[in-house]
Amino acid sequence: MRRWIRKLFIIGLIGIPSLIIALGVGVTAVFGWSFLQQTLLLADSVLVPYKPAHIGYRKLPGFWPTLPEPGTKLGTIVIPAVNIKAPVVQGTTWDILKLGVGHYAGSPLPGQGGNVVFSGHRDTVFTNLKHVKVGDTVTFDSPYGPFVYRVTSIKIVPKTDPNIVVPSKSPELTLTSCYPFVYIGFAPDRFIVRATPVSEPSVTAGTRYRASERGRDNVKKSP
Amino acid sequence: MSLRWKLVLPLVAGITLLVPSTATWAASSSSSSTQQAAIRLEDALHALQIPHVSLLFAYLESIQLSSQEVSQITQNAAQMQKIMGNINSPNQLTLAQKEEALRLFISSAALAHLQVATVLTNGQPVNLLTYVAQPGNPLLIELEDEQGKLLATIHPQYYDVQPKYLNSFIHNVAVAATSARILEQSKTFVPVPHGQLPVTASNTPLKIAIGLGLILIGAMTFRPLYRVAQKLES
CATH class of the missing domain: 2.40.260.10 (Sortase)
Structure with missing residues (x-):
């Protein structure tokens, strides 16, 4: 039982910063793409x-x-x-x-x-x-x-x-x-x-x- | 110069001066009524709790409303006021009354060349016949043009969805339609009299910075935590 808790704690120690990094990558990608579309890619956007x-x-x-x-x-x-x-x-x-x-x-x-x-x-x-x-x-x-x-x-x-x-x-x-x-x-x-x-x-x-x-x-x- | 000409000349001169000034007066009077209609339309749209009125204002000014359409909208407003007259909350309406009120509302919007979509804040469509107004269940009324382009969104709060508000809502739709018909007959574009500065702030760079910050925090904490995890494992 103690071993199992220790294993879970170790996974948490590595998992939490990994999750934070993944979240940061996701947020940056979504809003970065939106920003790119509104700036550098604006000239290529198809408008009616x-x-x-x-x-x-x-x-x-x-x-x-x-x-x-x-x-x-x-x-x-x-x-x-x-x-x-x-x-x-x-x-x-x-x-x-x-x-x-x-x-x-x-x-x-x-x-x-x-x-x-x-x-x-x-x-x-x-x-x-x-x-x-x-x-x-x-x-x-x-x-x-x-x-x-x-x-x-x-x-x-x-x-x-x-x-x-x-x-x-x-x-x-x-x-x-x-x-x-x-x-x-x-x-x-x-x-x-x-x-x-x-x-x-x-x-x-x-x-x-x-x-x-x-x-x-x-x-x-x-x- | 004969006496007759002495009398006629000032008369002709007077008429010559009077005709343009009468025309100018008529034009300024017409311009004044157009301005009044523009103010009434803008006020009516604000009273409908529309935060940004410019697209709807320009649309209503530009569509060709017939006098029959305007008078039907006014009649619908009067009928709606009869339905709402004896109740304290829209939840007290019977199903038949709700159906009639909804029919009048949709009919008025259609007569004003508008499409109406009622949705919850999460975008889920709402059936107004079964919708129960309550706090925490806010309703959005989206007004679209005939091509389905969004012109304005009304955000009625719970305390607004009361008979008094609904009566005023329908009344203001009628005022807007009447004013829009006056503006539509103008030969020039009549601007919004008291426009608000558009919201031009976006927080996109801030959100990118937050994302980068999260990556940095994650990277900075990963190494020491990984060492602790390794120690624990050994």
Whole structure:
């Protein structure tokens, strides 16, 4: 009996650290894979592109005639100065934000006027947003062509600030992420980058045109 | 210039000025009613205890609701209020009343071009006819679009599943449908008036760090424990 207890004790002595290691490997593998999918493998992820074809939806004139479905890819956001390039998808729920930068569905889409809001995780797609400076260029490559913005302000606000995701009369782009960028738990603040439009494509259906940023009447074909 | 022209010219000028200002007034009045509808829709969705309203708001604004659909939703709300009028808890409803209430609820959602899925927090589907509201058995109501894409999740707490809440719930569905129809007739996208900043924090790196920490702890304790085990064995 004593021998049997001793054997059990020995198995426990070796088994407990082995179990801890196995648990650690499992946790690291599951969340590491999820992290890889949201960062390095993001460009390879297969997303359903926007198609304005739903029956029963209101049709608006201009860009994005019908509402994109949640999770559909609207385009790609590129901020060359800080090496950000990520897909933009419709919606900002927990699951959708794993697919890339989310467009807040309650805000207009680029080209519709008003305050366009894009949000991304501080530890995946928007990690480098902390390095953005006033004057940097933000490009949103859409199915209609590139919408180009220039950063005009950067600020940090509490997460409950009611003055960020609000309608505006003039067109602008608001990028949001959590702040501090390195924080254990749910970050209490938000990092806000505001940008104003520099140029946008022409609404001409089926072709990709870009209007001159200086407001000239002529339109140029996108390169 | 004749006297007649002296009288006519200011009149023409007045009408010329009045017409655009009337048009501007009409446009601003229409814009104001659209804004009011947007506020009512957002408030109604918040009253339905939906934490993130943006997807549902945009969806309701974009679907084409007919006036018949809106009036039927309003009628359903009135019928629901009759059913809930004389009870203190939904558990007191008879099976027939439950069936009728459920039919009205599903019908209202379908009229608003929504699909409803009722599940427990572990994802198990729930039959509302046999569901007994009690603490520790929380219910999630998932609202999906016609393609089955999740738009919003309602998290009613036990103390919320009371006739007063259910009455207000149905009333707010009717308010939302009425407001959505006004917004849908707008020729532009009407944004959420008081949007909340999305939650952009994820704890994935922290969880990876915890996993690595566990591996480290396991590795550090393995060697000394293995030595102890060897000593015991010998």
